[in-house]
Amino acid sequence: MTILGTQIETIYLIVLLVSGSLTLLYILFGDVFHGIGEALNFLHPALVLAFFTFFSASGYIMEMITPLSSQTIIVFSILLALLLDTLLNVFVLIPLSSAEESIAYTEDSLKGRVGKTIISIPENGFGEVxxxxxxxxxxxxxxxxxxESIGEGMQVLVIEVNSGVLYVVRYENHQLHDVL
Known part of the structure; x- marks a missing residue:
């Protein structure tokens, strides 16, 4: 089959190369286009690019190895691309988006947590916990x-968080009521 004087296999191959390249660029520079995915929730760029990649790859392979007509191959390729796109969305993209949110923390959530100094905290100075x-x-x-100074390797309790800095005291279970 030819479309506008070009063999269908060539069209499949060109679409595969273009959509594969755009997918790679999206993976590398996806943060720049993050707003597009949020605005068009049902047309996520990764899903659109994956659809064209799946469609063109399956169409090209089926044109090369099966004796089916080009119209039948187009229908099968669309159905296969829709199925693979759905599986990609359900089993990869949705779990990744919820996992991304689960590791986030707020400064308020750090209050009351116990940590360990990895760089000692001098009097009126800063260290790291x-x-x-x-x-x-x-x-x-x-x-x-x-x-007061707190040595390296000491357990500390986070009392307050201000501008990204943790304000801590030495952690000792029996002195917890004295802190507050």
């Missing part, structure tokens, strides 16, 4: 809440 959780490790600058 690491907080561990099920979603990962957070290292933040820290200062002493009471303006």
């Amino acid at each position: 690491v907080l561990e959780s099920s979603s990962g490790t957070i290292a933040k600058p820290a200062a002493s809440y009471r303006n």
Whole structure:
């Protein structure tokens, strides 16, 4: 079959190369186009590009190895691309979008957590504290809440967070009521 004087196999191959290249560029520079995916929720750029990639790849392969007519191959390619696109959305994109939100934290959520100093905190100075959780490790600058020095490797309790700096005290279970 020819369209505008060009063999259908050539058209499939060109669409495959263009959509594959655009998919690669989207993966590398997707943050620039993030707003497009949010504005057009049902037409996510990754899904549109994946559809054209699946469609053209399956169409090209079927044209090369099957004796089916080009019209039948187009219909099968569209159906296969829709199925693969749906699977990609359900099993990859949706879980990734919810996983991205689950590892986020707010400064207020750090209050009351216990961490460990990895850089000692001098009097009236700054050090660094690491907080561990099920979603990962957070290292933040820290200062002493009471303006006292806290050595490296000490357990600390986060009392306050201000402008990204954790204000901490030495963590000892029996002194918790004295802090507050």
